[in-house]
Amino acid sequence: MKQYIELAINGLSYDVVISPEDLLIDVMRQQLGLTGTKKGCGQGDCGTCTVLIDGKRALACLTLAIACQGRAIETIEGLEDEGRLDTIQEAFVDEGAVQCGFCTPGMIMSAKALLDENPNPTRAEIKRGLAGNLCRCTGYIRIFDAVEEAARRRQAQSGKGGE
């Protein structure tokens, strides 16, 4: 039974017609053109569909779109600001942490959640914080390096009054 709902994504309000069983990942990718969030396993195991909802990590492949009304969704598309990459995105590029790129949006959203909670994580904390994101290309080392670099850059920026 189709319904009209509003979804707040990256600060914008989207009107969508959905069925109750529609998953957030499918609505974003198929109806809204927000294809930055990837569908990997579709089961909640691989983490490529990681988004933030009200600042908390969420797997869009296990989230009903209808349950997201009134909540603030952030996706990888929301990190870029008028053509400028976010600090974490830049660090991933600079550290060579992107190969095929399929895991990258989910990795970056997880990294963002981690650094927002823990601005100066140890390597072990980074590994644990990204434990829900699988990568088949890089072997993870450069991804962890990128998160460390992003943490350094964010600390440096906040020293200068924030980004």
Next chain:
Amino acid sequence: MGLPPFNYMAPKTSAELVDMLAEYGDRARVLAGGTDLINWIAEKIVTPEVVIDLNGLKSVQGITYQDGKGLRIGAAVKIEDIERSEIIRAKYFSLYQAAGQIGSPQVRAMASIGGNSCNASPCADTPPPLVTFGASVSLLGPNGRREVLLEDFIRGNRSTAIAPDEFLESFLVPEPWPNSTSRYETIALRAAQEIDVASVAVNVAMDPKNGCIAEARIAMGAVAPKPQRAPKAEAVLLGRQPNDDVIEKAAASCSTECQPIDDLRASATYRRHVVGVLAARLLRQAIAAVS
């Protein structure tokens, strides 16, 4: 590619939820975090006509502790909030440890403590510690609330004592014993996103006057259809000085008091062996921490 169709309801009060369950019974499934339910719907393990989202209810939220009463945890509380709760870490340490074992950061942010018990996987992480604390579940239905000891609520593999017209509203965990602490450890093939091969929870109190074990509870996970107490092991420990002999005897008893299976992750023989190893290790840790 998507899920089979269902209706969705989001009650705002417990009374609304109870009415919905009365109407739909087992044609409905309650949604908390969805990390199990959505997968089950996708795989057609369950085929609800209605999904009832209980996250809007106040009574299923919150972690509150009262001296003299103990802990109340709303059923919809997220695993990551269990992990981050200072009072749980301080007073129910094994529950903090168990929460940290579940899934991944994303899963912990979505999954609920209520779902972990209601879905009753034999390998679930939060039930064994809760069982060692003597936790109960508070169920709300058309006839009001009833409390059931968690150890009795979980009946077996994916089977609980919940009725189709009830929902799990909260966990009630008694105050810890004085001079006690708890530990939980798992054995698994991966560091995250894994299902345990075996797990052990211990809850131990020491008598400060004579250095003997005043209370002991042991519950094992993933080695029986439900969290498995070890009453013979507990009897070995009670009132005794915790020397190597006593601990090894209790640990050996744990190995005999479970019913593990062979499966793709491990053999029954290994599981039987490793619960003894974990029990000895955790008993030593807990006793040292309180002595």
